[in-house]
């Protein structure tokens with residue numbers, strides 16, 4: 001199994017001289033199986049380049065394309081209308097995304113249609129010749145084309161699914177956008193100094209237990225994978241002002257990898273404000289962090305254009 005990176009920038013594309021090394025395209029990855037088939041993760045602007053690559057391949061056979069979407073924020077879907085295989089009616093395209101538990105009016109399929117509205121894009125969905133098959137997933141296990149897939153709801157302002165893919169004795173977990181669960185009611189620690197009444201203390205305690213359980217479930221779902229492709233958008237300092245934005249800090253990402261005992265962690269969804277030089281510095285910090293902890297976990301700072309062997 002290999003992982004090829006077509007886009008690893010978070011939030012918004014960042015073309016320009018300060019993003020040459022890590023790349024400016026937003027989330028798009030290709031998991032390449034040993035038999036040559038591949039599964040695409042997300043359709044950010046990187047999928048446009050992947051689409052060009054797929055249609056330029058020598059074989060003229062119709063393509064059977066499978067894309068797993070983490071969620072529908074722009075940086076994960078913006079390249080999809082520009083994905084060249086959409087325009088060949090011979091191709092089959094299956095796309096999977098999170099089932100919206102909260103709002104059926106904003107289902108994955110309906111939201112994906114929005115970007116083909118004439119106010120956003122010149123080609124209406126009805127003019128797209130390929131038949132797109134939509135599948136909406138909840139938490140659970142399934143098998144698609146012989147690949148074992150575990151989907152898990154992550155913590156993001158909208159419903160977002162993390163995916164574990166297992167095939168040929170290898171495994172990868174893609175968190176997509178996620179943040180460790182936090183207690184919005186505050187901690188029970190130090191509550192006596194805050195003059196908190198008994199009811200509130202109980203509420204905090206219950207919330208803490210649920211949050212702890214939820215964070216543990218993420219660790220267990222990730223446990224032991226060969227490659228954890230993990231949201232690590234912010235430094236510890238940047239995260240302080242971005243709590244609740246739905247992203248993970250580098251130390252929290254590393255801690256998830258360590259707790260789950262993964263072989264390699266790939267830090268990704270890079271903050272658009274961070275230049276190549278800054279990302280190099282963050283990578284060095286991450287390597288030192290893991291070394292200091294004395295754990296045997298390989299760390300990669302994910303770069304567009306790279307292929308990682310699992």
Ligand SMILES: [Zn+2]
Nearest residue numbers: 010011075177
């Ligand atoms: Zn994102």
Ligand SMILES: [Zn+2]
Nearest residue numbers: 071073156177
């Ligand atoms: Zn997002």
